[in-house]
Every structure is written in structure tokens, then in C-alpha cells.
Amino acid sequence: MATRNRWRLKPRLSDLANHNDLGKIPALLAQLRRSVIAEASLGAAILVIVGVMSITPPARHLQPDWPFSFRLDWSNLALSPDARFSLNTGGVLSIVGTVLLVFAVAVGRYRRWMVGVGAIILVVGGLIAGNAISIDAYPTTYMRPSAAYNAISVANGMLLYGDSCAVCHGVAGYGDGPAAADLKPKPADLTAQHAATHTAGDLYWWLSHGIKETAMPGFKESFSEDERWDLINFLRALSTAERARSLAPVTEADAWLVAPDFAYGTDRGESKTLKDHRGDKIVLLVLVSLPESRDRLEQLEKMAARLTSASVEIILVPSDAQGYRNAVDSAVSQLPVVTEGNDEIFKTFSLFNHSFETDRNSPEALLPKHTEFLIDKRGYIRARWIAKEGGGWLNIENLLQEIETLQNEKSQVPAPADHVH
Ligand code: HEC
CATH class of the missing domain: 1.10.760.10 (Cytochrome c-like domain)
Structure with missing residues (x-):
């Protein structure tokens, strides 16, 4: 608007004045006046909006309230073949409508008809396509969880x-x-x-x-x-x-399984969180259950120096901290063991402890035995070894090799967010 006022209306005004064409001046002046008023009003509106924003809490601190009973989501296409058909039909109609509108502008004849028909086809096509990818939504659809994923x-x-x-x-x-x-x-x-x-x-x-x-x-x-x-x-x-369930003792190329964060305290009096190791160490999380874990603990103990020098943090999580201390005499394991928070950690990671060999409905499925997880430096579980399935990391060289793979990878996947979405 300002450009128009400055570069179009004003020069025209001086033109008229120079050519002494005074009759047209009042009309042009009125046009310029209207345009300046509109420009000033828009400027004022921006100031008002900014003013209101400055006294409104930022959206980050508010829970969003979704006003519609639907939202658009492409994933709907994967779920229903009909949706893809509707989307294609709607898409074609929209294109036909748009073409008609463009023609209407380019070709002078039948303009009104073409605009009318084109607009109707475009709107109908848009509705059909929109409907194909719309799914139910609720006021809380975009609400952020108040509890972190831990x-x-x-x-x-x-x-x-x-x-x-x-x-x-x-x-x-x-x-x-x-x-x-x-x-x-x-x-x-x-x-x-x-x-x-x-x-x-x-x-x-x-x-x-x-x-x-x-x-x-x-x-x-x-x-x-x-x-x-x-x-x-x-x-x-x-x-x-x-x-x-598809996890294996071999590192998966994709990082997708977020390790729920946890805070833990060890019998050495350290307290840390899993997240503290992000960007720094690979974590070997061991679910310990006695007596099955006994031999493996001895083996890990012997390997501890090598693992530590490969910048691996070993976190031993027993299902029952008191029982563990009673059962394991200090000769068996010098490794620090989690004695605070172990219960929740054990239960949570037990969820990820099923392979295709376990029947998840069996009562035994709830009581996993010795299992180890490799968690990469960004906080994703990348490999798992279930001891009773044998093989795998029983040969510790295999474990070291997976660790090396993780150390050397150059991955672009960002660390997971604290909350689920
Ligand atoms: C009286 C039986 C009953 C109880 C108790 C029950 N549900 Fe449901 N739930 C259902 C039925 C039936 C459906 C399927 C509705 C449908 O087909 O849309 C359902 C659907 C759901 C869904 C939607 C899943 C989806 O993908 O569409 C979630 C999530 C869910 N239940 C979670 C829970 C949780 C968590 C609890 C406990 C706090 C719970 N339910 C207790 C019967 C129950």
C-alpha cells in the first residue's frame, strides 16, 4: 500500500498538477486519502496485535485446546485403501477446478460460468480429499503430557x-x-x-x-x-x-526404541540418571536375576576393565536389591549395583524383554531372567541379549564388537524428547 501511495498515486498527482489537469485532482486526492487511511489502520492493527501478544502467556506455557472434531493426518492413508482412492479423486477434481479457474482468467468468454463451475469443482474436490485424510480429534489432542517418559x-x-x-x-x-x-x-x-x-x-x-x-x-x-x-x-x-520383540544381540541400524529415562542410586552411593550418560557413554543395562545371573556376573566382572576402557557404563539392575546383596558375596561381584530405583527400572525394561520365542501371555513372561541391553549415546536401545536364549553375548567378543559398531556409527537421529507425543 505504501509503495502504491508513494510510487503510483503521488507521481500521478504531480503529473496532473504539472499539466494543469485540475479537474481530475479531487478524485485522485480522495483515492490517496483512502489509501493512506487504510495503511495507517493496518499499522495500528499490527500494534494492537503486538500489544495483546505481549500481555498473553507464550503458547509454550499453555496447553493447546484443539477446536475441531477432526484433524488431517496422512497416516490415515496407510490404514484404509478407500482413503487413498478418495484422496486421488479429490486431488484430480481440485486440479480440474483450478484449470477451469485459470482458463476463466485467461479466456474472456463464458468467464462467469467457468469461474462458478471451477470454484464448485475445486471446493468439492478439496472436501473429498480433506475428508480422506481427516481423523477424529478432541480438545486434548495436542495436549502435552505432564509426566515425562521415565x-x-x-x-x-x-x-x-x-x-x-x-x-x-x-x-x-x-x-x-x-x-x-x-x-x-x-x-x-x-x-x-x-x-x-x-x-x-x-x-x-x-x-x-x-x-x-x-x-x-x-x-x-x-x-x-x-x-x-x-x-x-x-x-x-x-x-x-x-x-x-525383534531386537537381537546384533545392533539394529535404525534407532527407534527410546529407552525410558530413569534415576538410580548404587550401593556405592552414586546417584545418576540414564540421561547423564547421553553424548558420553554407551550403557550396558543388565537386568539381574539370581541365581541365573551368577556366572554371567563373574564374567562381566572380569571384563569390566575392557568395557570401561571402551567407554561403556555398566548398570546392574537386580529385581530385588536386598536379595541380591544377601545372595552375592563380595567375591562374586565388585561391580556397583543399583539399589535405589531398581524396582521400577527392572519392571519397565522387562517390557522390552520379550522376543518372538516368549509367549507374552504366559505368567513366566512377567518374570524375565538375565537380560542385557545396549543403549547408544543418544538414549536408544539398539541391541538386546536374553541369556536363556543362549549364544549372543555369552561370547564377550560379540558384545565388544556391537559396542565398537555403536562407537563408530555416525548417526543423524536426534536424541528422543522427554515426553511422548
Ligand atoms: C470394560 C472393559 C474395558 C476396560 C475396563 C478398559 N477398556 Fe479400554 N477399551 C475397551 C473397549 C471395548 C475398547 C474398544 C473401543 C473401540 O473399538 O473403539 C477400548 C479401547 C481402548 C483404547 C483405544 C485404543 C485404540 O487404539 O483405539 C485405549 C487406549 C484403551 N482402551 C485403554 C484403556 C486403559 C488404559 C484402561 C484402564 C485404565 C482401559 N482401557 C480399560 C474396553 C475397556
């Missing part, structure tokens, strides 16, 4: 899950609890990959308000906000755990 939260969620959800969804989350048989629709399989594509806020809405026209109840009254987020952290761990 072992305490996951273990707490696990406890609540066992008490309140397993009857329908089953102990291992497959949707096969004792109460499931009579329900229609059936309780959801919470280990399914698609459960991980809902936003944390979607899950929060369902946990709070239930799911309409199904048996899924709302838990707003029974669980606090933090407890519901704990459940969601547990659900996230549960569905990634299903995918984690």
Missing part, C-alpha cells in the same frame, strides 16, 4: 493398568482379558502398531472420557491427571515393546 511413570502406569484395565485389555494388552469375550466391539489390542500413531492427547481424552458407544469407560473420576499420563506412558512402552 521408568517411574511407566512402572506406575503398569500397576494401574494391572488393576483397572487388564480385565478387558488382557495382561499383555492384546485385548483378550477375561471380560473381553462378551464385549462388542472387542477391547482394543493395545500392542498394535496403530496405537502408537494416536497422539498422547487422543489417548488422554479416551482415558478421561471413555469411547462413545463402546464398553471403554472414562477414568476421569478414578485417576488423577498424572495417573492418566502414567498410564499413557505405559501404553506407549507397551506398544513399542511389541515391536521390540
Whole structure:
């Protein structure tokens, strides 16, 4: 607007004055006046907006409140073949509509008809395509969790899950609890990959308000906000755990399995968090269970110097710290052992302790024996060895080789966020 005022209207005005064409001046002057007023109003509006923003809390500190009952998400295409068809149809219609509109501008004839028809086709096409990738959304869809994704939260969620959800969804989350048989629709399989594509806020809405026209109840009254987020952290761990069954003693090229953070204290009086080792050390997390772990502990002890010099932090997590201390005489292991926080860490990482050989519904699945995880420097679990499956890192050279692979890799994947999304 300013450019127009300065470079178009003003020169024209002086032109008219120079050529003594005074009759046209009042109209041009009025135009210039309107334009200057509009420019000044826009400037004032910007000031008002900035003023309001300066006294509004920044969005980062507020929970977003999604106003629509839908949102657009490309992942919908992968779930339904119909959606892809609709998207293509809508896309073609939109292109036809756009072409008609362009023609209408370029060709003078039938302009009104072409604009009308083109606009209708464009809008209809847009709606069809939008509908194909739109999925249900709720006011809390983009809410940020108040509980970080860590072992305490996951273990707490696990406890609540066992008490309140397993009857329908089953102990291992497959949707096969004792109460499931009579329900229609059936309780959801919470280990399914698609459960991980809902936003944390979607899950929060369902946990709070239930799911309409199904048996899924709302838990707003029974669980606090933090407890519901704990459940969601547990659900996230549960569905990634299903995918984690493919982990092997050989490092996966993809870093995708986030190791839930944890704080721990050892019998040497150190207290640290897993995150403290980020960017610095590779972590060998060992779930210890006696007496199965005894021989392996001796072996690790002998190897400790070599592992440490390869900048590996060994974290031994017993299921029962007191029992461990009673059972392990100091001659067996000099390695520091986690005595604070071990319970939650053990429970949480036990979720990632199933291979395709374990039947996750068996009672034994809940009581894993000796297992080791390699966690890379950014906080992703990259390899796993389940002792009772034999082979693997029983030969410690294999373990050292995986460590070397991780040391040498140049990965671009950023470290995971503190909260689930
Ligand atoms: C009375 C049985 C029952 C109980 C108890 C129950 N659910 Fe459900 N839940 C269902 C049913 C049925 C569905 C499937 C609804 C559908 O098909 O849309 C469901 C769906 C869900 C979903 C949606 C999954 C998806 O991907 O669509 C989540 C998440 C969920 N439940 C979590 C929980 C949690 C966590 C608890 C415990 C706090 C719980 N449920 C307790 C019956 C139950």
C-alpha cells in the first residue's frame, strides 16, 4: 500500500498538477486519502496485535485446546485403501477446478460460468480429499503430557493398568482379558502398531472420557491427571515393546526404541540418571536375576576393565536389591549395583524383554531372567541379549564388537524428547 501511495498515486498527482489537469485532482486526492487511511489502520492493527501478544502467556506455557472434531493426518492413508482412492479423486477434481479457474482468467468468454463451475469443482474436490485424510480429534489432542517418559511413570502406569484395565485389555494388552469375550466391539489390542500413531492427547481424552458407544469407560473420576499420563506412558512402552520383540544381540541400524529415562542410586552411593550418560557413554543395562545371573556376573566382572576402557557404563539392575546383596558375596561381584530405583527400572525394561520365542501371555513372561541391553549415546536401545536364549553375548567378543559398531556409527537421529507425543 505504501509503495502504491508513494510510487503510483503521488507521481500521478504531480503529473496532473504539472499539466494543469485540475479537474481530475479531487478524485485522485480522495483515492490517496483512502489509501493512506487504510495503511495507517493496518499499522495500528499490527500494534494492537503486538500489544495483546505481549500481555498473553507464550503458547509454550499453555496447553493447546484443539477446536475441531477432526484433524488431517496422512497416516490415515496407510490404514484404509478407500482413503487413498478418495484422496486421488479429490486431488484430480481440485486440479480440474483450478484449470477451469485459470482458463476463466485467461479466456474472456463464458468467464462467469467457468469461474462458478471451477470454484464448485475445486471446493468439492478439496472436501473429498480433506475428508480422506481427516481423523477424529478432541480438545486434548495436542495436549502435552505432564509426566515425562521415565521408568517411574511407566512402572506406575503398569500397576494401574494391572488393576483397572487388564480385565478387558488382557495382561499383555492384546485385548483378550477375561471380560473381553462378551464385549462388542472387542477391547482394543493395545500392542498394535496403530496405537502408537494416536497422539498422547487422543489417548488422554479416551482415558478421561471413555469411547462413545463402546464398553471403554472414562477414568476421569478414578485417576488423577498424572495417573492418566502414567498410564499413557505405559501404553506407549507397551506398544513399542511389541515391536521390540525383534531386537537381537546384533545392533539394529535404525534407532527407534527410546529407552525410558530413569534415576538410580548404587550401593556405592552414586546417584545418576540414564540421561547423564547421553553424548558420553554407551550403557550396558543388565537386568539381574539370581541365581541365573551368577556366572554371567563373574564374567562381566572380569571384563569390566575392557568395557570401561571402551567407554561403556555398566548398570546392574537386580529385581530385588536386598536379595541380591544377601545372595552375592563380595567375591562374586565388585561391580556397583543399583539399589535405589531398581524396582521400577527392572519392571519397565522387562517390557522390552520379550522376543518372538516368549509367549507374552504366559505368567513366566512377567518374570524375565538375565537380560542385557545396549543403549547408544543418544538414549536408544539398539541391541538386546536374553541369556536363556543362549549364544549372543555369552561370547564377550560379540558384545565388544556391537559396542565398537555403536562407537563408530555416525548417526543423524536426534536424541528422543522427554515426553511422548
Ligand atoms: C470394560 C472393559 C474395558 C476396560 C475396563 C478398559 N477398556 Fe479400554 N477399551 C475397551 C473397549 C471395548 C475398547 C474398544 C473401543 C473401540 O473399538 O473403539 C477400548 C479401547 C481402548 C483404547 C483405544 C485404543 C485404540 O487404539 O483405539 C485405549 C487406549 C484403551 N482402551 C485403554 C484403556 C486403559 C488404559 C484402561 C484402564 C485404565 C482401559 N482401557 C480399560 C474396553 C475397556
